[in-house]
Amino acid sequence: MHAKREIVAKGKRVEAPQPFAREEHLRSILDAVPDAMVVIDERGLIISFSAAAEKMFGYREAELLGENVSRLMPSPDRERHDGYLRRYYETGQPKIIGIGRVTTARRRDGTTFPIDLHIGEARLGEDRVFTGFIHDLSERQETERQLHRLQSELAHVSRVTTMGTLATSIAHELNQPLTAIANYTETARELLKSPDPATLAIVQEALADCAQQSIRAGQIVRRLRDFISGGQPERRVESLSRLINEASAMALVSARERGVEVEISLDQDADAVLVDRIQIQQVLFNLMRNAMEAMEGSRTKILKIRSAQDAHGFVRVSVSDSGPGLDGDIAAKLFHPFISTKATGMGLGLSICQTIVRGHEGRIWAEPSRLGGTAFNFTLVNAGVKDG
Structure with missing residues (x-):
């Protein structure tokens, strides 16, 4: 005892x-x-x-x-x-x-x-x-999904309003140079009906003014683009495997219920990347969800996520699916704004992904995958590689 x-x-x-x-x-x-x-x-x-x-x-x-x-x-x-x-x-x-x-x-x-x-x-x-x-996190995620749906509805209204305001602003800003170009071109066309040395000099001056006005229009567009982009991302050294695990935990939560087999193969020797964590997780989330939706009607549903060292101090990330693949016409302009493979899509997701990846000094592209569907690849700066 x-x-x-x-x-x-x-x-x-x-x-x-x-x-x-x-x-x-x-x-x-x-x-x-x-x-x-x-x-x-x-x-x-x-x-x-x-x-x-x-x-x-x-x-x-x-x-x-x-x-x-x-x-x-x-x-x-x-x-x-x-x-x-x-x-x-x-x-x-x-x-x-x-x-x-x-x-x-x-x-x-x-x-x-x-x-x-x-x-x-x-x-x-x-x-x-x-x-x-x-x-x-399932319950929290469902709450976040409901909030996201509400936010999406509000964001849609906001986007429509903002796009209307932006379109009005662009039309107002561009109206002057475009009107001037039209006037100068019409004048030059009329003068060329009876060309002589005096009128040819006026035509040359009109065409020079056209060139100046077109440069001005380009500057207006660039200024608006720079304003919308909002500057460079805040980048830090992050673990790529952790970013992928966290993004997949949210994006692929219903994968098994949808019959999707997920394979993740990551290169541990290329794990340190220089990124804005939130932005790159947004890219990963978008690509994973797109892959899931692309395979909705497929008999075989396999999603592969891979990372590997790429040339010139970069790491390549690939998200591949066994879906039906991309139509040739869509593939050529896949990353253009307002181009979507979804009936209800706005076509901004991949365009945003491209903007983010380019802001990280990388590139993003799509190609046929070995699974029969599409493979989206993008590169990030390898923070584990030293210059020299």
Whole structure:
């Protein structure tokens, strides 16, 4: 039997709880925590699985004790998890521990969902354990989708109003030089009906004035374009794999339900990129959602996301699908504004993607994919490559 112990709390002596009672008390506290909690040992084997985790993943704790935690992960994290642990033990450099990240988890029925994952490390005697606190982002994402729909409706009204105002402004600004060009051209045409040395000199002067007015019109367009673009993005060194994981957690949340098989293959030697994180995630999100929608009516639905080192200090990112591919007429002007493959699309998504990528000194293009559909590629500055 354990000897009774007493402790002093606020001047009063109270009996300390026995080990079994303490364990039960701790378990009751953990079961009340709303976020899921999973504890693993150094080998990645599950040693504790909270009640919230049972509800979230659809497993009973007894089913998972002693199982590898990768069972709760979709590909490619499932196959790579043990390697992540080994690399941490060898280098001591954490990729997630103490940092937190948005990623994707896998339920018992195979469906995937976005999560916010935070991992802590602790010592139990000579043993090392890792505790993961998991928050399901599905509900928040649905709320955000509803807000996004409302914002889209408001944005549509705003765009129509803004485009009307912009069109009026452009028409007003360009009216003078275009009218002048028309007048000078008409004058030159009339004078050339009976050309002589005197009229030819006037025609040359009129054509020179036309050239000046066309330059003025181009300057007006450039000034408006510069005003709309709003300057250069704020770029920092970021992990490309983290950007892709976070974007895919949101963009591909319903992939399995739609029958889409997702494959992610990333070059860890080309992971550091110089980017504006939000803007590049917008590009990734748009390309992934476009790929999903392109395969809506396809029998085979495969989406591949890859990264690799590219020439001249760049990293190439590819998003490929097994959809029907692009019509030749559309492909030629795919990145032009107001060109869309969707019946209800405004045709601005890919144009915005191109603007963002070019603002990052990269390029973006589409080509037929080996899956039979379309592969969208874009390049980013490789921050891991030093000049010279």
